[in-house]
Amino acid sequence: MSSIIGGVDYGPLANFIGVWEGRSGVDRAPKPQGDKTTDFSETITYTAVGDVDNAExxxxxxxxxxxVVTRIPDGKVYHNQTGYWMWDKGTDEVMFSVSIPRGLCLLANGTYEKGKAIKFKVKAELGDTAYSVVQSxxxxxxxxxxxxxxxxxxNENELTYAQTTFLDIYGRKFDHTDTSSLIKKS
Known part of the structure; x- marks a missing residue:
């Protein structure tokens, strides 16, 4: 697949663009009465924005x-987030922003490796002066x-991820994890 879309070189982000669906997600979340694992389905829609320059x-x-994430057991939407993947052509850095309607936003940065598949790894830490977490x-x-x-x-038609949100909740530290595999539908 070409990384040029609409005259813009999207580089490592090009294959994101489209609609992805997954039915095999697993969420491991903290609960006061004991940790809970939930199977989920999800749809992620990626839309081309284009070139953006900062300070010329x-x-x-x-x-x-x-x-949009839906619990498989009861069919209820329990997670909805939006944001951006960004690639800096000059430094080859990738960034990932997240906004969740619970009073949480973050900006993570990191790297990617290009091979048969493109592997992204980004991180944000509370207190980092650039790539941090903002919360209510x-x-x-x-x-x-x-x-x-x-x-x-x-990959061309498959997207997999493993993410960890490091929490301090219910008086303890907890690694909240989500894993999923999605197929490109369009």
Whole structure:
């Protein structure tokens, strides 16, 4: 697949663009009465944004995403997030922004490796001056996110990921994990 879309070189982000569906996700989340594992399905829609320049120097290429996650046991949507994948053409850095309607946003950065598949690895840590977590007062007091990381592998028609949100919740540290595999539908 060409990385040129609409005259823009999307580089490592090119194959994201489209609609992806998965039915094999596993969420391991903390609960006060004991940890819970939930099977989920999801749809992630990636849309080309194009070139974005910052201060007439930085040349970013941007892809917007919207993820909707549904619990398989009861069919209820329990997670909805949006954000961007960004690639800095000059430094070859990738960035991933997340906004969740619970009072949490983050900006992670990292690297990618290009081979038969493209492997992305990004991370954000609370307190980092550039790539950090911003959260509401409630979350800081009751369910603080201390760090976030995701490893994502992008093939032509398959996307897999493993992500960990490092929490301080219910009086303990907890690694909240999500894994999934999605197929490109369009």
């Amino acid at each position: 120097v930085q040349d970013l290429v941007v892809v917007h995403y919207h993820q 007062k409630f979350l800081l007091e009751k369910a603080k996110t201390e760090a976030f990381e995701i490893e994502l592998t992008l």
